[in-house]
Amino acid sequence: MNSFADQLLVLVMLINLVMLGSSRLLFSIRAVAVQGAILGILPGLIHPFSGHLAAITVGIILIKGVLIPYLISDAVRKAHIRREVEPFIGYVPTLFLGAIFTALAFVFAEKLPLAPEHKELLFVPASIATLLAGFLILTTRKKAISQVIGYLVLENGIFIFGLLLTEAMPFMVEAGALLDLLVGIFVMGIVINQISQEFSSIDTSRLRALKEE
Amino acid sequence: MLYALVLVPLTGALVAGLVPDNRLRPVVLPVVATIYLALSACLIMAPSAPSAGGWFWLDPLGKIVLLCVSILFTVCAYYGVGYLRYRQERSNRVLCIGLLICLAAMGLVTISQHLGLMWVAVEATSVSMAPLIYFNKNARSIEATWKYLLICSVGIALALLGLLFLAYSTYVAQKDATLLLSGLLGTARELNPGWLHAAVIFLLVGYGSKMGLAPLHTWKPDAYGEAPGMVGAMLAGGLVNCAFLAILRVYQICLASGSAELLFFQQVLVGMGLVSMAFAAVFMARQADFKRMLAYSSVEHVGILAIGLGLGKGALFGALFHLLNNGLTKGVLFLTSGNIHRSYGSKTTEVVKGVLTRLPWTGGLFMAGFIAITGSPPFSPFVSEYTIVSSAFIEGRYLVAGLFLLFLVIVFIGMALTVLPMVMGAPPDDVEPTEYRDSLLTVGPPLVALFLILLLGIWPPAFVIGLLRDGAALLGVQP
Numbered sequence: 001m002n003s004f005a006d007q008l009l010v011l012v013m014l015i016n017l018v019m020l021g022s023s024r025l026l027f028s029i030r031a032v033a034v035q036g037a038i039l040g041i042l043p044g045l046i047h048p049f050s051g052h053l054a055a056i057t058v059g060i061i062l063i064k065g066v067l068i069p070y071l072i073s074d075a076v077r078k079a080h081i082r083r084e085v086e087p088f089i090g091y092v093p094t095l096f097l098g099a100i101f102t103a104l105a106f107v108f109a110e111k112l113p114l115a116p117e118h119k120e121l122l123f124v125p126a127s128i129a130t131l132l133a134g135f136l137i138l139t140t141r142k143k144a145i146s147q148v149i150g151y152l153v154l155e156n157g158i159f160i161f162g163l164l165l166t167e168a169m170p171f172m173v174e175a176g177a178l179l180d181l182l183v184g185i186f187v188m189g190i191v192i193n194q195i196s197q198e199f200s201s202i203d204t205s206r207l208r209a210l211k212e213e
Numbered sequence: 214m215l216y217a218l219v220l221v222p223l224t225g226a227l228v229a230g231l232v233p234d235n236r237l238r239p240v241v242l243p244v245v246a247t248i249y250l251a252l253s254a255c256l257i258m259a260p261s262a263p264s265a266g267g268w269f270w271l272d273p274l275g276k277i278v279l280l281c282v283s284i285l286f287t288v289c290a291y292y293g294v295g296y297l298r299y300r301q302e303r304s305n306r307v308l309c310i311g312l313l314i315c316l317a318a319m320g321l322v323t324i325s326q327h328l329g330l331m332w333v334a335v336e337a338t339s340v341s342m343a344p345l346i347y348f349n350k351n352a353r354s355i356e357a358t359w360k361y362l363l364i365c366s367v368g369i370a371l372a373l374l375g376l377l378f379l380a381y382s383t384y385v386a387q388k389d390a391t392l393l394l395s396g397l398l399g400t401a402r403e404l405n406p407g408w409l410h411a412a413v414i415f416l417l418v419g420y421g422s423k424m425g426l427a428p429l430h431t432w433k434p435d436a437y438g439e440a441p442g443m444v445g446a447m448l449a450g451g452l453v454n455c456a457f458l459a460i461l462r463v464y465q466i467c468l469a470s471g472s473a474e475l476l477f478f479q480q481v482l483v484g485m486g487l488v489s490m491a492f493a494a495v496f497m498a499r500q501a502d503f504k505r506m507l508a509y510s511s512v513e514h515v516g517i518l519a520i521g522l523g524l525g526k527g528a529l530f531g532a533l534f535h536l537l538n539n540g541l542t543k544g545v546l547f548l549t550s551g552n553i554h555r556s557y558g559s560k561t562t563e564v565v566k567g568v569l570t571r572l573p574w575t576g577g578l579f580m581a582g583f584i585a586i587t588g589s590p591p592f593s594p595f596v597s598e599y600t601i602v603s604s605a606f607i608e609g610r611y612l613v614a615g616l617f618l619l620f621l622v623i624v625f626i627g628m629a630l631t632v633l634p635m636v637m638g639a640p641p642d643d644v645e646p647t648e649y650r651d652s653l654l655t656v657g658p659p660l661v662a663l664f665l666i667l668l669l670g671i672w673p674p675a676f677v678i679g680l681l682r683d684g685a686a687l688l689g690v691q692p
Contacts, residue, residue, distance in 0.1 A: 113407050115385050131374075138367065144359065151366060158374045165380045165390055169329055173392075176333035177373065184340045184366055191347065191358055198352050207356040210435040 002121065005045040008038050009126040012160070013102055016133035016153065020098040021091050025081060025145055029073050032152050035130075036064025039156055043163050046121075052171050060159075063178045068152065068185050075189040076145055079196035089140045098133050105129035123164055131157030142205045144192045148185065155181060215269050217252055218279070218320035221245060226313035230306065238309055239297040245313060246283075246290035249320075253283035258676065267395045268327050273683035275323040277533055278458045280680070281540040282319050284665065285450045286312075288541075288658040289443045292548050295654025296443060299555050307344050308444075315341040315447065322455040328376055328392040328462060332369070335423065335459055338452050339365045346440040357435035364432040365423055372419025372459070375412045379466070382408030394462060401469035409470060413478055416463045417485075424456035426519055427489035430512045434496075437508035438560070442551020445504065449511045449547060450540030457518055457536060461688065464522060468689045482523030483613055489516025490620035498627035503553070504560050506631050507546050510586055513624055514539045520617060521601040522688075526608060529685045531600030537677075538593040538669060541662045545582035548659040549575050553635075555649040562631055567640035574656040576636050581663055583632045587625045593669035 015035045019028050040061035047053055087094070105128035114124060134154025138147055162169060199206050225245035232238040256271055257280055263270035271279065293312075297305050318337035325331045339362075347358040376392060383397070384390040385405040391397065397404075422429035437445045460482075467475040493513035500506040518539070521532025550560075552575040557565045569576035585592035588599075598621070605614035669677065 113385060113405060115381075138363075147363060151363065151370070154367065155370055158370055158377065161374065161377050161381075165377060165384065169380070169392070170327075173327065173329035173333060176330065177336075180333055180336040180340060184336070184362070187340055187343050188362060188366075191343070191355065191362060194347070194350075194355050195359065198355055204359065207359060209353050210356050210360075210438070 002046065005042055006122045008042060008045075009122040009160070012038055012156075013126055013129050016102070016130055017095060017098050019149070019153065020133060020136060021095040023091060025076050025143070025149075026073060028146070028149050029069050029076070032149055032156075033065050033069035035153070035156055036068065037061050039064060039159050039163070042160075043166050046163070047166055053166070055171060056166065056174055059175060059178055063182050064152075064156070064159075067182060071182075071185050071189045072145060072148060075192045078193050079145070081143065081145070081196075087140045087142060087146075094136055094140055098136055101132040101136070102129040105132065118164060123160055127157050127160035129157070130154075130160060133157070142203050144188075144195055144204050147204065148188050148192070151188075152185070214252070214256060215264070215271060215324050218249070218256070218324060219317045221248055221252065222313045222317035222320065226310045226317070229309040229313060235301060235304055235306075236298070238305060239294045242290035242293045242309060242312065243287070245316075246287040249316065250283045250287045253279050257680070263326065263395065267393050268330065269324045270326045271324050272326075272687060273680055274458060274461050274533075274687055276680055277536060277684050278454045279320070279323040280677075281454055281537045282316075282323070282451050285446065285540050285544045285662070286316055288544050288662045289446050289548065292551075292655060292658040293443050295652055295658075296441070296548075296551060296555070298654075299649055300441075303348075303350065308348055308441075311341050311345045312444075312447065315345075315451070319451055319455050322458060326394045328379070328394060328397075331459060331462065332373055332376055335372075335420070335455055336366075336369045338455055339369060339423065342444070342448060342452060345444045346436050348441050348444065349439065354439040357432075357439035361432045361436040364429075368419050368422030368429065370419070371415050372423075375415030375417075375419055378408050378412035378415060379404075381405075382412060394465070397466055398469045401466055402471055404470060406470075406474070409466075409474060410477070413463060413467060413474060417460065417478070417481060420456045420459045420463075421485065424453050424460065424515050424518075425489075425512055426485045426515055427492040427512060430489065430492065430515075433512055434505045434508040437511065437547075438502055438505040442504075442547045442549075442554065445507065445550075446544045446547035449507070449543040453511065453515055454536055454540055457515070460519075460522070464688060479523040479525055482519045484523075486516040486519035486521075486523060487613070487616055487620075489513065489519065490617070490624070494620045494623040494627060497624050498630060500627070500631050501561050501563065503562060503565065503631060503635060504547075504550055506628065507543070507550060510546070510624070510628065511543065513620070514543075514586070517598060517601065517617075520605075520613065521597075524601065524605055524608065524610060524613065525688075526690060527604035528601045528608075529688050529690050530681055531597045531604065533681050533684045534600065534669075535594065535597035538597050538666055539586075541666050541669075542582060542586045542592070542594055544662040545578060545659045545666070546586060548655075548662075549579040549582060552649065552651065552655050553579065556647055557644055558647055562635050564641065564644060565635050567638045568636050570638075571640045572651050574651045574660075578656065578659050578663060580632070580636045582659075583628060583636075585663070585666055587628055588621055591667065591670045593666045593673070596670055596673075 106125045109125040137150030229241040257276045261271045318334045321334035382404040425433040467478045493509045497509045521528045
């Protein structure tokens with residue numbers, strides 16, 4: 001079963017690259033939804049079945065795969081936007097950077113003092129690569145929606161690492177973390193809506209009234 | 214009893230959501246606050262023991278934070294009734310609900326002994342505060358809310374990664390992977406040092422950005438500047454202390470794991486603390502917006518907290534005391550700054566002049582708050598800052614102590630250059646008259662907070678001293 005998990009993780013990393021190279025927001029949102037749903041399937045592949053596991057699987061797929069993408073695409077529809085404007089760093093350079101980061105993640109993960117049973121798995125390099133891709137989206141894109149997507153990818157990267165430790169995280173904590181994420185995205189969606197009403201654009205590079213003179 | 218700290222404010226939030234009348238709704242705040250204060254007083258006075266399973270325990274460190282949060286919230290709640298009378302033009306439903314949910318989350322932070330649960334609660338405090346910063350609904354407050362939301366969310370996400378690393382260090386060490394504080398403290402010596410080190414770094418970055426330690430403080434001036442005064446007070450005295458409590462838990466783990474990790478953690482804390490004070494000193498001077506000035510004062514004081522923790526030994530007592538003092542003093546300053554903003558309709562020092570003439574009570578309180586926060590006797594921040602700096606000299610950390618004093622002096626001068634022209638002088642003639650007048654509800658609560666810091670400075674009650682001693686003992690100080 002572990003080889004299947006590894007294939008899914010490769011898919012997760014490919015989705016990172018797809019998102020780095022895409023300017024269409026709705027497409028990126030769908031990609032992040034697929035990524036979230038894959039994260040929901042993964043724990044079932046590496047841990048023995050239990051009620052806790054089933055609840056987590058359903059919770060992750062529902063929240064990361066359905067609810068959050070719905071909230072973001074709702075915000076996109078209300079703000080009437082389709083595409084990211086030209087980012088601070090172009091699509092091809094960020095894609096290139098993303099590929100380099102992914103390669104570095106493998107090199108770095110090789111050197112980490114992992115537990116022996118985790119050495120062969122792709123979880124740790126995939127986690128680091130996704131985390132870095134999230135950072136890259138977060139810092140180079142201008143639209144508020146793209147920044148939210150970047151934050152979600154970053155959070156997905158952290159989640160992949162957390163999958164190794166499902167036993168350590170009691171159900172209450174995982175549920176709380178997912179709920180916090182959901183509410184956070186909900187609030188971000190509202191703020192994006194307000195930004196688009198106030199500035200008739202959700203370009204965050206226009207948010208620059210507040211600074212030191 | 215312990216769970217009531219979470220359930221009472223949540224019930225209050227529900228009630229606030231159901232009350233339809235905009236004038237009546239804010240009354241829910243002081244009602245909940247009074248119950249909460251009485252409840253916390255009972256819990257703080259009574260000896261406490263960990264719950265079954267070790268998930269919940271109001272230990273002395275939690276008690277200190279709870280003491281500060283419950284007093285500050287009560288002060289803000291009574292003030293809120295007076296303040297929101299002047300803000301009837303917009304609905305305060307979200308404000309009341311958000312404050313109460315945040316109070317519930319802060320209560321959960323103080324009682325939880327499971328670091329994962331604590332993380333959930335800290336994240337809940339950030340999210341519930343975001344709509345409150347946006348209370349004024351203008352372009353500037355949107356910008357502030359967006360920065361706050363994004364930077365704090367990413368910061369807190371990094372703290373989660375730190376927690377996962379911490380759990381992984383127990384896993385690699387062949388222990389039961391856990392995030393229960395008691396379990397971690399028991400096995401801390403055997404944890405995998407590499408993963409522990411990574412965990413400490415990520416936790417410090419994550420909770421440090423929540424707390425506003427430089428260079429992770431960039432959201433702070435915007436958020437504090439645009440939020441209403443009472444929200445600013447809760448951010449500066451409540452959320453900061455919750456994030457500091459999380460850093461104290463990391464300190465406990467470092468302490469239990471042995472000297473190497475503790476030394477590293479302390480050095481980084483002292484370094485970040487000094488950088489925070491330096492940033493504050495630079496940006497405080499000639500600050501044209503008095504709420505932003507208070508934000509930089511908050512950056513300075515989280516720096517002082519970090520330095521106190523980083524110096525260890527006797528300074529720990531000072532740091533814990535400063536947590537309480539800073540929270541209450543920030544209450545005085547932010548609430549009175551809200552009054553000034555209401556009265557002048559502006560928060561730039563070009564317009565705001567002669568507050569003492571226009572609003573004698575508010576002006577006097579703001580002035581006293583300024584004297585207190587800059588560490589002048591007889592107020593209690595003087596005592597805690599003195600404890601930290603004298604401990605630095607005793608330990609032979611002359612450079613740290615020297616820089617600490619230097620920054621305090623620069624901050625004092627910088628803040629005085631902004632505050633004195635504001636408070637003194639004659640009010641300009643062309644300021645449009647507003648309907649704001651000092652009243653019992655808008656001046657009384659900050660006056661109580663000022664009285665408390667005066668009391669703590671001159672004659673601190675024995676139970677507070679005992680609480681601080683117990684807290685310092687948990688951090689490894691021999692009584």
